[in-house]
Amino acid sequence: MSMLSIHRRAALGLIGGLAAACAGILTTAPARADSTVTLWSWRTEDEAAMRRIFDAFEKNNPGIKVDIQFTPDADYQNRLSTALRGGRGPDIAQLKAYGELQPFIEGGYLDALDDSVAELKNMPDAALGGVRGRADGKLYGVPYSVPMMGVFYNEDIFSAQGIEIPKTYKEFVATCDKLKAAGITPIANGGANGSAWELEIGVGVIGPTLYGPGFYDEMMSGKATFEDPRYVAALKRFAELKPYYSDGFAGIDYTTATQQFIGGKAAMFFGGSFENGSFKSQNPKLKFSIFPFPADDASTKLYTSAFSDGSYGLVSESQNKEAATKVLNFMASAEFAQLFADELGWPPARSDVTVKDPVLSKMMEMSKNSTPYLTLVGFRWQTPTASSVLQSEIIDMVEGNVAPEKLAADMQAAVSTWFKPKQ
Amino acid sequence: MTRLRHMTSLQRTQQRMAVLFILPALAVYGLFVLYPLLMSLWGSFFAWKGLRMQEFAGLANFTRLFIFPSGARLYGALWHNVAWFFGIMLLQNGLGLLFAWLLFLRDRGAAFFQSVFFFPAVLSPVIVGALWRLLLAPGGIAEWALNGLGLHQGSLTVLGNSHTALAMLIAVDAWNWMGLPVLIYTAGLRQISGQIFEAAKLDGAGNARMLFSIALPLLMPALGTLTTLSFINTFNQFDIVYVMQGVQGNPSYSTDTLVTYFYRLAFGAEGAVGITDIGLALALGTMLFLVLSIGTLLMLRFFDKRTVQL
Numbered sequence: 001m002s003m004l005s006i007h008r009r010a011a012l013g014l015i016g017g018l019a020a021a022c023a024g025i026l027t028t029a030p031a032r033a034d035s036t037v038t039l040w041s042w043r044t045e046d047e048a049a050m051r052r053i054f055d056a057f058e059k060n061n062p063g064i065k066v067d068i069q070f071t072p073d074a075d076y077q078n079r080l081s082t083a084l085r086g087g088r089g090p091d092i093a094q095l096k097a098y099g100e101l102q103p104f105i106e107g108g109y110l111d112a113l114d115d116s117v118a119e120l121k122n123m124p125d126a127a128l129g130g131v132r133g134r135a136d137g138k139l140y141g142v143p144y145s146v147p148m149m150g151v152f153y154n155e156d157i158f159s160a161q162g163i164e165i166p167k168t169y170k171e172f173v174a175t176c177d178k179l180k181a182a183g184i185t186p187i188a189n190g191g192a193n194g195s196a197w198e199l200e201i202g203v204g205v206i207g208p209t210l211y212g213p214g215f216y217d218e219m220m221s222g223k224a225t226f227e228d229p230r231y232v233a234a235l236k237r238f239a240e241l242k243p244y245y246s247d248g249f250a251g252i253d254y255t256t257a258t259q260q261f262i263g264g265k266a267a268m269f270f271g272g273s274f275e276n277g278s279f280k281s282q283n284p285k286l287k288f289s290i291f292p293f294p295a296d297d298a299s300t301k302l303y304t305s306a307f308s309d310g311s312y313g314l315v316s317e318s319q320n321k322e323a324a325t326k327v328l329n330f331m332a333s334a335e336f337a338q339l340f341a342d343e344l345g346w347p348p349a350r351s352d353v354t355v356k357d358p359v360l361s362k363m364m365e366m367s368k369n370s371t372p373y374l375t376l377v378g379f380r381w382q383t384p385t386a387s388s389v390l391q392s393e394i395i396d397m398v399e400g401n402v403a404p405e406k407l408a409a410d411m412q413a414a415v416s417t418w419f420k421p422k423q
Numbered sequence: 424m425t426r427l428r429h430m431t432s433l434q435r436t437q438q439r440m441a442v443l444f445i446l447p448a449l450a451v452y453g454l455f456v457l458y459p460l461l462m463s464l465w466g467s468f469f470a471w472k473g474l475r476m477q478e479f480a481g482l483a484n485f486t487r488l489f490i491f492p493s494g495a496r497l498y499g500a501l502w503h504n505v506a507w508f509f510g511i512m513l514l515q516n517g518l519g520l521l522f523a524w525l526l527f528l529r530d531r532g533a534a535f536f537q538s539v540f541f542f543p544a545v546l547s548p549v550i551v552g553a554l555w556r557l558l559l560a561p562g563g564i565a566e567w568a569l570n571g572l573g574l575h576q577g578s579l580t581v582l583g584n585s586h587t588a589l590a591m592l593i594a595v596d597a598w599n600w601m602g603l604p605v606l607i608y609t610a611g612l613r614q615i616s617g618q619i620f621e622a623a624k625l626d627g628a629g630n631a632r633m634l635f636s637i638a639l640p641l642l643m644p645a646l647g648t649l650t651t652l653s654f655i656n657t658f659n660q661f662d663i664v665y666v667m668q669g670v671q672g673n674p675s676y677s678t679d680t681l682v683t684y685f686y687r688l689a690f691g692a693e694g695a696v697g698i699t700d701i702g703l704a705l706a707l708g709t710m711l712f713l714v715l716s717i718g719t720l721l722m723l724r725f726f727d728k729r730t731v732q733l
Binding site (some may be wrong): 077078081084085099100102103106108109192193194195196246247248249250251252256361377380381382383384385387391392394395396399401402413414417 | 424474475491492511513524556559560561562566575578579580581582583584585586667668669671672674675676690693698699700
């Protein structure tokens with residue numbers, strides 16, 4: 001038991017002791033707030049929504065309080081590793097998925113949840129893939145979302161310009177031309193100043209329509225590489241759309257690009273599901289929705305990149321495991337998934353929810369045809385990651401200083417240092 | 424004899440007291456400087472998994488630094504640091520000398536201009552980086568001014584261009600610390616006896632001749648100090664890159680420095696990814712420490728020998 005709760009109990013005991021025998025009250029009183037579970041998260045933009053979700057939990061579990069602490073994404077992983085090494089971590093930590101999770105498992109900082117969180121069995125594989133320990137196959141976190149990627153578009157601009165959702169790539173380009181002629185930035189896009197991850201997402205939006213849903217397995221088994229013409233074609237297409245990106249693309253960062261879309265200056269935005277909630281909260285008046293990036297042929301079934309965004313895990317050194325496990329069980333429940341969908345508007349890890357938000361229902365529809373987000377799910381297990389090469393060279397590729405073939409070759413060379421295909 | 428013995432015992436007590444007084448400082452120094460330094464040196468000989476030190480690896484981390492894929496990053500970052508150093512020597516210390524000389528020649532208003540030059544040094548490099556990022560962004564003031572003057576057309580993307588980004592960052596850094604050389608050179612110039620300049624003037628030396636043949640040799644200690652400081656600062660360059668280009672030194676690692684590379688290895692963030700390689704990071708840290716120590720010693724010796732005594 002932690003010092004904190006001993007003190008709390010002692011204080012309660014003193015108060016209670018005036019009226020009755022301390023021991024009796026302490027063991028039987030059911031409604032005391034004797035446990036505070038600390039939870040760390042990097043989603044600062046979701047603070048209010050998360051607070052509301054846990055208010056609902058606290059109402060039903062009067063013995064447990066959840067203290068959510070937020071650290072901006074850029075510093076989060078650093079802060080968490082330092083805290084865990086020093087034995088001063090939270091009870092529950094938000095965890096990145098796939099390769100970024102492994103160091104914490106290998107370091108022995110997390111408890112496996114297979115037995116303690118029964119509801120994990122009701123979660124889809126797309127969600128659980130991100131929380132599995134590579135060495136032992138156990139589950140180390142409760143996933144909260146399976147986001148996917150697509151083209152967000154401003155419905156007001158589209159209807160004012162008489163534009164329909166493009167069915168083919170040709171139509172997409174025609175749409176961009178029309179918007180440009182009307183003086184509207186067709187696609188808000190940019191990844192300057194360290195936000196090139198947004199450009200990687202752009203490739204994740206365009207990619208599946210060119211390399212198809214089977215490409216991920218081919219990559220994993222070593223049948224295909226990044227130098228495959230289908231992947232190079234995805235890079236090329238991303239670069240080819242440069243005339244339609246924000247003016248001064250190479251100098252525009254993610255924040256500026258989102259502001260252009262949210263402010264109605266740009267008609268489209270390549271993004272992941274997580275934008276839904278933040279777009280809405282930043283401009284409640286913005287009317288927008290999402291569509292999958294079109295393929296060359298209108299009859300092609302459109303696939304979208306999907307991944308497990310992250311999870312919440314139990315820190316091994318937590319002094320508060322019983323209460324923390326209760327919180328994690330709540331986060332794995334259908335009730336949490338419903339609250340998550342309602343409050344945040346991005347696809348929850350469980351699919352057994354009733355969706356009210358139209359954009360979210362579009363996204364859930366799209367995610368039925370999904371393929372793993374290649375660079376993240378497959379190639380972020382060790383450094384150098386495919387992402388690190390892509391993110392650093394992609395601005396130069398769009399600007400025409402680096403050939404798409406060269407970028408693809410660099411990505412392949414980098415991951416070849418550690419990636420072993422499964423036969 | 425007795426008096427002498429008395430003295431030595433007093434001296435001994437004084438000595439003991441001195442040691443006692445030094446101890447706290449020594450303990451702090453040992454704990455916060457020597458201990459981490461030795462620990463990181465020790466750690467660089469081990470393989471790391473995630474966040475924990477695993478088995479002894481000998482020099483494996485050091486050899487790994489120089490081969491693919493780390494080698495490309497190391498040489499790239501090293502080259503950027505070297506370029507940065509020469510850029511600072513030229514833009515900051517060179518122009519600084521010129522400004523100091525002009526202020527020295529025209530004494531009126533010197534104090535005012537000196538504070539103008541020194542003003543940016545009051546600001547944190549983080550603020551300076553953020554400020555210049557805004558100024559140099561597409562649609563920013565720099566673009567507006569350059570387009571207005573007809574020197575440039577369209578949107579300004581110097582920071583997103585791998586050919587110009589590094590030079591821009593070096594210029595911003597030079598701007599930030601310009602006041603320091605101006606301050607130190609002016610102080611140095613004021614210490615030179617006015618008679619020397621008068622004599623030179625009578626001999627018919629012009630301003631340029633006086634600067635290069637008289638002032639500069641006498642300013643050798645100041646130049647030495649500034650060069651050494653610039654060397655240490657540029658090889659530790661991190662904040663401006665971090666604020667203006669992100670920890671990957673984008674685009675295409677064109678602004679990557681040894682310390683941003685170290686940061687990625689030690690704290691992750693390589694491609695916004697939290698996978699660390701602490702063994703490699705510590706090896707790089709040890710290398711950087713050696714380069715800086717040896718470089719600094721050599722520089723101090725170099726300038727010591729060239730100091731002119733009158």
